[in-house]
Amino acid sequence: MAIERTLSIVKPSSVSDNHIGAIVAKFEAAGLRVVAAKMLKLTPEQAGNFYDVHRARPFFQELVDFMTSGPIFVQVLEGENAIAKNREVMGATDPAKATAGTIRAEFGKNISENAVHGSDAPDTAHTEIGFFFATSELCAR
Numbered sequence: 001m002a003i004e005r006t007l008s009i010v011k012p013s014s015v016s017d018n019h020i021g022a023i024v025a026k027f028e029a030a031g032l033r034v035v036a037a038k039m040l041k042l043t044p045e046q047a048g049n050f051y052d053v054h055r056a057r058p059f060f061q062e063l064v065d066f067m068t069s070g071p072i073f074v075q076v077l078e079g080e081n082a083i084a085k086n087r088e089v090m091g092a093t094d095p096a097k098a099t100a101g102t103i104r105a106e107f108g109k110n111i112s113e114n115a116v117h118g119s120d121a122p123d124t125a126h127t128e129i130g131f132f133f134a135t136s137e138l139c140a141r
């Protein structure tokens with residue numbers, strides 16, 4: 001199996017609810033390792049650029065408003081099949097449809113405030129990691 005890296009965002013609602021540690025613990029329990037992490041508050045322009053693929057969707061403004069409503073915790077996770085594993089641990093986009101025990105089932109409130117974001121494929125993982133981190137900030141483990 002391939003060792004991959006993927007981007008994970010703990011969204012503003014999870015940060016304000018003090019769930020950063022509980023969420024990171026779920027990734028670590030699944031065998032993923034944190035190789036970079038930081039907290040920041042996105043500007044509307046940054047959030048819009050990050051979610052550019054959704055710009056034409058009806059929920060775009062709601063998404064930008066939510067993602068800029070408070071600080072986020074961004075991390076790069078590394079491990080075997082990290083991209084798929086991250087998505088498995090997160091659960092379905094809509095917390096109401098997420099499997100019990102997943103992060104979104106446990107900490108998500110609705111499809112907008114769904115606790116976490118994770119890259120969905122190798123190309124987006126590469127782009128999304130580069131959006132937040134310089135190569136020099138990724139720590140080999």
Ligand code: CMP
Nearest residue numbers: 059062063093111112113114116117118
């Ligand atoms: P995320 O994994 O961050 O990627 C895009 C986000 O858009 C998604 O999680 C949801 O939070 C949000 N999203 C997707 N579909 C909808 C929707 N129908 N209504 C509101 N937000 C949505």
